Amino acid sequence: MSVEKPSGSLAPVDWQQRKWSRADAKHLLWRTQFGASAEQIARTHTDGSAKSLERLFSLQPESTAFVAADELLRRAAMDTDSPASLKAWWLHRLFHSANPLPEKMALFWHNHFATSIAKVRSASAMAAQNDLCRREALGSFRRLLHGMTQDGAMLVWLDGNANRRRHANENFAREIMELFALGEGHYSEKDIKEAARAFTGWHVREGQFWFNRDQHDFGIKTVFGKMGDFDGSAVVDLCLAQKACPRFLATKLLRAFVLPQPAEAIVAAVAARVRAHDFAMGEVLRELLASELFHSDEARGALIKSPIELALGALRALEGQPNLRAVHAVTTLLGQDIFQPPTVKGWEGGRLWITSASLLQRANFAATLTGSNQLGAINAPEISARKTDTTPAQIVAHYTDLLLARPPAPETRQRLESYAAASTGETAERIRGLLHLIMAMPEFQLM
Amino acid sequence: MKTDTVRLALSSRRTFLGGMGAAGVLALGALPPLFLARAAEQNKTNRDGKILVLLQLAGGNDGLNTVIPHANAEYYRQRPSLAVGKGAVLKLNDELGLHPQLAGIKSLHDDGMLSIIQGVGYPNPNRSHFRSMDIWHSARPDEEITRDGWMGRAMDAASEQLAGRVPALALGTDRLPLALVANRVTVPTVKSLKDYQLSEGKGNAKDQQRRRKLIAELAQTPAKGTSDLDFLRRTAVTAIQTADKIAATTANYKPAKPYPQTGLGQRLQTLTQLITADIGPQVYFVSLDGFDTHSDQAGAHNALLGELGGAVQAFFADLKAHGLAERVLLATFSEFGRRVKENGSLGTDHGAASQIFLVSAGLKATIHGKHPDMHDLDEGDLKHHTDFRQVYATLLEQWLGWPSQPALLGKFAQLKLS
Numbered sequence: 001m002s003v004e005k006p007s008g009s010l011a012p013v014d015w016q017q018r019k020w021s022r023a024d025a026k027h028l029l030w031r032t033q034f035g036a037s038a039e040q041i042a043r044t045h046t047d048g049s050a051k052s053l054e055r056l057f058s059l060q061p062e063s064t065a066f067v068a069a070d071e072l073l074r075r076a077a078m079d080t081d082s083p084a085s086l087k088a089w090w091l092h093r094l095f096h097s098a099n100p101l102p103e104k105m106a107l108f109w110h111n112h113f114a115t116s117i118a119k120v121r122s123a124s125a126m127a128a129q130n131d132l133c134r135r136e137a138l139g140s141f142r143r144l145l146h147g148m149t150q151d152g153a154m155l156v157w158l159d160g161n162a163n164r165r166r167h168a169n170e171n172f173a174r175e176i177m178e179l180f181a182l183g184e185g186h187y188s189e190k191d192i193k194e195a196a197r198a199f200t201g202w203h204v205r206e207g208q209f210w211f212n213r214d215q216h217d218f219g220i221k222t223v224f225g226k227m228g229d230f231d232g233s234a235v236v237d238l239c240l241a242q243k244a245c246p247r248f249l250a251t252k253l254l255r256a257f258v259l260p261q262p263a264e265a266i267v268a269a270v271a272a273r274v275r276a277h278d279f280a281m282g283e284v285l286r287e288l289l290a291s292e293l294f295h296s297d298e299a300r301g302a303l304i305k306s307p308i309e310l311a312l313g314a315l316r317a318l319e320g321q322p323n324l325r326a327v328h329a330v331t332t333l334l335g336q337d338i339f340q341p342p343t344v345k346g347w348e349g350g351r352l353w354i355t356s357a358s359l360l361q362r363a364n365f366a367a368t369l370t371g372s373n374q375l376g377a378i379n380a381p382e383i384s385a386r387k388t389d390t391t392p393a394q395i396v397a398h399y400t401d402l403l404l405a406r407p408p409a410p411e412t413r414q415r416l417e418s419y420a421a422a423s424t425g426e427t428a429e430r431i432r433g434l435l436h437l438i439m440a441m442p443e444f445q446l447m
Numbered sequence: 448m449k450t451d452t453v454r455l456a457l458s459s460r461r462t463f464l465g466g467m468g469a470a471g472v473l474a475l476g477a478l479p480p481l482f483l484a485r486a487a488e489q490n491k492t493n494r495d496g497k498i499l500v501l502l503q504l505a506g507g508n509d510g511l512n513t514v515i516p517h518a519n520a521e522y523y524r525q526r527p528s529l530a531v532g533k534g535a536v537l538k539l540n541d542e543l544g545l546h547p548q549l550a551g552i553k554s555l556h557d558d559g560m561l562s563i564i565q566g567v568g569y570p571n572p573n574r575s576h577f578r579s580m581d582i583w584h585s586a587r588p589d590e591e592i593t594r595d596g597w598m599g600r601a602m603d604a605a606s607e608q609l610a611g612r613v614p615a616l617a618l619g620t621d622r623l624p625l626a627l628v629a630n631r632v633t634v635p636t637v638k639s640l641k642d643y644q645l646s647e648g649k650g651n652a653k654d655q656q657r658r659r660k661l662i663a664e665l666a667q668t669p670a671k672g673t674s675d676l677d678f679l680r681r682t683a684v685t686a687i688q689t690a691d692k693i694a695a696t697t698a699n700y701k702p703a704k705p706y707p708q709t710g711l712g713q714r715l716q717t718l719t720q721l722i723t724a725d726i727g728p729q730v731y732f733v734s735l736d737g738f739d740t741h742s743d744q745a746g747a748h749n750a751l752l753g754e755l756g757g758a759v760q761a762f763f764a765d766l767k768a769h770g771l772a773e774r775v776l777l778a779t780f781s782e783f784g785r786r787v788k789e790n791g792s793l794g795t796d797h798g799a800a801s802q803i804f805l806v807s808a809g810l811k812a813t814i815h816g817k818h819p820d821m822h823d824l825d826e827g828d829l830k831h832h833t834d835f836r837q838v839y840a841t842l843l844e845q846w847l848g849w850p851s852q853p854a855l856l857g858k859f860a861q862l863k864l865s
Contacts, residue, residue: 159792162742167791171741174575184578185591189826260675302673333642335621342621345577351678352622355636356686357643359679363662364646371649409670419661423654433658436648440662442679443670 003276003283009293010269013049018295020048027300028289030405030447031257032056033100035313038402049290057138057286060098069096077123086123087338088324090130095312095322105137105285106130107308108256110338113148113180114346115157117339125153125207126339138282141249141274142240145181149232155204158344163203164215168196175344177239183251186244187224194221198230246274249281258288258299260350266293301405301446304350307334309447310362314369314439317402319379326375330365334358354445366439370432378435392420395431403438405447412441497809497846498722500731500777501598501626504755506738507576509748510784510801511829514563514818517544521821525788529744529795539563543818548749551756552804555763560772560808564815564838564862568800568831572783576739576797579782584625586836586855597836598730599629601843601854606631608849613689615730616721619714624732633685637693640717645690663687689726696724703768704761711735711758719765722775729847738781742792755779759806772808776846779804780835786827800831803838811865837861 005011025044029036036044044052062070073092077085094103110133117126129151136144148154155161155172162169173195177187201216202209221230223238230238239245250270254262262270270284277283288294305313308331315322331337335358336347347353369375396416400408408416419437423430438444512529516522517536536544537553543563545553555561569588573579585593595603602614615627617636627634637643645662647655666683670676700720706712714733721731735755740747759777766772784801800819819829840851840859852858 159742162790162792162794164791169741169790169792170796178575178577184575189574260673302675304675304679343576351675354679354682355617355621355623355638356633356682356689357636357638359682360643360645360686360690363683364644367646367648406672409668412665412668412670415661415665415668419657422657423650425651425654429650430654433648433650433654437658437661437665440658441665442676442683443672445679446672446676 006269006273006287006291008269009266009296010273010287010291012287012290013292013295015049020045023300024049024295025052027295027405028052030309030313031294031303032289033104033316034094034309035316037316037319040316041402053286053290056101056289057282062098066096066098074127077127081123083117083123083339084325084328086117086126087328087340089127090338091308091312091322091324091327094308095315102134102137105281106134107338108252109133109137109144111341111346111349112252113154114341114344115153116341120153120156122153122156122207125156128207129153130339136281138285139280141279141281145176145240146233146236148180149176149199149202149236150209152204152207152209155202155209160199161203163196163200165200165217168193168200168217170196172196172199172202173235176236179345181236181239181248182242182244183248186242186248191223194223195230195235197221198223198235199232202232240279246271246279249274249279250284253281253285253288255350256303257285258294259302260304301443303447304353304445305447306347306349306353307331307336308338310334310445311365311375313447314366314403315376315378318369318435320369320376322376323374330361330368330375334361334365359442359445362445363440366436366444369439370436392417395434396420399431399435399438403435404441404443406443408441408443412443496729496774497848498729498731498771498775499842499846500718500733500775502759502777502779503624503732503734504738504751504779504781505580505734505736506740506781507579507783507785507797508738508751508781508801509740509744509795509798510781511787512744512748513546513549513752514539514565514802515544515546516542516818516821518542519818519821525821527789528793529789539814543814546748546752548752549756551758551760552806553756554760555806556812558808559812560763560806560810562805562810562813562815562864564803564805564833566800566816566819566829566832567780567803567835567838568783568829569834569836572799572825572828572831574783574797574799576782579797581625583780583782583835586839593625594628595630596624596626596628597839597854598626599632599634600856601847601849601851602627602634602730603629603631604853605847605849609729612727612729613685613692614728615732616689616728617732618718618721619710620732620734624734627730627732633681635685635689637689640693640720643690643693645687692726693721693724696726700724702761703765706761706765707754707757709754709758711754712761715758715762716765719762719769719771722766722771723769740785740794741790741796742794744789744794763806763808767808774809776805776807776810776842778806778838778842784829787821787824787829788827799825799828801829803835805864809865811863815862833862834859 022045026036026041029040029044073089077089097103115129120126132147158172158175159169160172163172170192174192178184197217198221201212203212218229220227223235247267250267254270273284273287311327311331335353341347420434423433512531515531515536517533523530531546535547537547538544581593582588584596586597587593614632615634617624617627620636623634623636647659666680700723702716706716718731737751763772766775780803781801783798785795785798790796816833823830836855836859840855841861841864843849843851843854845864
């Protein structure tokens with residue numbers, strides 16, 4: 001299938017015309033993985049945009065150590081059926097996988113199809129759903145949506161078994177339209193009632209999808225003005241054919257990867273790309289990440305980090321080895337407990353991550369990370385090895401460049417420099433204090 | 448360049464704020480001096496003013512099984528499995544009674560502290576949790592993108608009166624409820640008092656102190672960036688000030704009687720602690736979640752109503768002991784009631800009109816309005832006769848003494864509170 005190239009602000013940046021900078025490399029990495037170390041930024045800067053995107057979008061071999069740890073953690077989660085172990089398993093992948101973008105997109109889909117282990121109560125069912133999110137992470141939303149409607153965990157989550165012939169339960173049909181495919185306002189109450197009939201008998205048995213023929217309503221239904229003896233699959237296809245569907249996905253993708261409040265025209269343009277690529281979301285994302293829009297000044301530092309982006313990102317930037325249980329605890333405190341989203345709407349993100357309480361906790365996270373090894377040892381040798389004759393200004397410049405999406409305001413820089421100059425004790429301790437300050441700043445919450 | 452940024456932000460304010468639960472545009476480029484002046488003034492309190500506690504019952508409480516029309520045959524016909532037997536209902540009068548798990552609320556009724564507003568809702572009810580909750584919070588049923596809340600706008604309009612006080616506080620919620628999102632004032636969200644502190648980190652005491660001070664100063668240092676950066680800086684300033692205040696309040700509060708060991712019980716106890724510490728807010732927001740009872744409703748609903756009744760009863764007993772029962776009014780709300788007819792899985796689906804409880808010793812206890820007609824339904828749901836914005840107008844004007852029109856963007860007929 002040939003697809004026309006995107007144009008306007010979605011057109012790719014011409015790197016012959018514009019210089020690929022370190023800041024561009026850092027921007028790309030923070031948006032496509034969880035934070036970036038100085039070394040990764042340097043390599044991505046050297047590689048340039050095209051090569052870096054190729055690396056992000058092609059499957060990289062995992063190390064033997066990673067594979068061994070991954071298998072061990074997963075088996076522990078399965079054998080103990082423990083939510084905490086399951087969460088540790090995924091956090092390990094999110095941080096250590098050689099394929100960070102598929103993991104990040106799997107998290108994006110987990111949020112989109114927000115399902116909670118609190119109700120599903122099965123580590124294996126949650127892991128199976130997670131595998132589906134990962135398999136289609138950069139794949140087809142069409143397959144993903146079809147897969148989700150027959151996913152064991154999802155059917156438990158949305159009361160599939162309660163949906164029976166003559167006793168239709170609307171929960172499943174409603175959420176498919178409102179939260180998974182179309183968004184509120186793009187369907188009628190009648191559509192929901194009729195679609196619920198199409199999903200009757202879509203049950204779950206021993207953790208697996210099971211078509212309970214006796215409980216399926218084979219009658220004629222009317223959905224979006226179309227009549228037929230629809231079943232669940234047919235309703236999914238009808239949803240995918242709606243105009244609202246690509247728009248809904250475009251908005252979510254833009255908010256997660258580019259801008260918090262994309263203009264109407266941008267949403268429409270990205271929606272057109274979703275349709276042009278027939279829901280091949282990896283293709284759409286790849287175009288987005290190469291676009292003028294993504295590399296515009298407006299998009300730089302425009303997103304508020306999620307708790308996982310904040311915690312794992314800080315650990316990555318400071319070359320720490322995360323303590324998975326402790327990282328899980330802190331991200332939960334900050335409002336993002338993976339495998340356990342608060343509602344079927346998932347984490348709405350953006351400003352909704354931030355309350356005065358969570359902002360205090362974000363600052364306290366910086367204090368814990370720099371003041372102890374509780375969350376994982378950050379690279380203190382690297383810090384203390386820095387030449388003692390380095391000036392406070394150089395140290396501040398180094399770490400603000402590493403940690404902040406945009407250069408700090410001059411007054412902020414001066415305050416940090418005078419703190420660094422006046423602090424006392426071992427160099428490593430003084431730098432840890434400075435890192436605490438930088439990461440407690442409102443600026444560090446942005447990427 | 449800078450002025451351009453500011454102009455741009457102003458002209459597209461709607462886009463910036465849309466749907467994001469924004470706390471507003473007080474500062475676009477830099478924090479204006481006025482804000483700092485106000486911040487310095489924030490020792491002001493609310494020593495004698497009225498206090499409103501908004502208690503959200505999230506998920507859609509089944510109003511029909513909360514205030515029960517026990518003399519109505521249609522109720523028993525539509526709810527063959529879920530109806531509460533006539534003998535078990537805690538009777539308020541010949542027609543109405545409370546669910547048996549609401550003994551706590553019944554005792555408040557017997558003490559003359561309970562009012563019930565029946566049949567509350569809004570035109571063209573929306574059955575999506577999120578949308579309907581947005582409507583209750585924003586009080587703008589016709590706006591697709593809601594950027595501030597009814598109480599937020601009320602606080603904006605009353606901001607002169609508030610004179611720099613922390614006007615409201617959300618307790619125990621993961622996020623700032625849309626109802627409290629304002630454009631001129633910033634509202635703190637406190638998950639728990641224990642966690643609401645700024646940690647100093649490690650190192651020598653002098654550096655610790657300097658960092659503590661610098662964290663607050665850096666949050667106020669002018670910076671160029673997106674409107675989200677301004678939002679973050681404003682929130683940080685409010686957070687640090689409120690944390691200082693909470694830390695400074697003496698811990699001499701003791702509950703008069705133990706509260707139930709439930710989530711809501713503990714939240715309401717913390718709330719009493721904050722109210723007695725007199726740190727300023729006139730409006731508090733708390734939530735009790737889990738009312739979305741699509742299947743096997745009875746067990747879950749019993750537990751939730753038990754938690755509600757026990758906690759609210761203990762709350763008012765404690766307030767009374769502290770001489771505050773007349774100053775505090777607690778109002779419940781939920782995004783919708785549930786369908787009259789039970790579904791096939793021993794539960795109920797999303798419905799429409801429901802009731803609001805008002806509890807205070809400073810009110811004339813009464814039942815406002817009739818129970819909605821069980822035979823005259825809208826797509827299987829109860830019809831409302833009282834718009835929820837009428838209730839809001841009543842609470843704002845008659846309880847808080849704040850103008851309701853700027854909050855509700857229109858004039859709504861009020862009920863008589865006293």
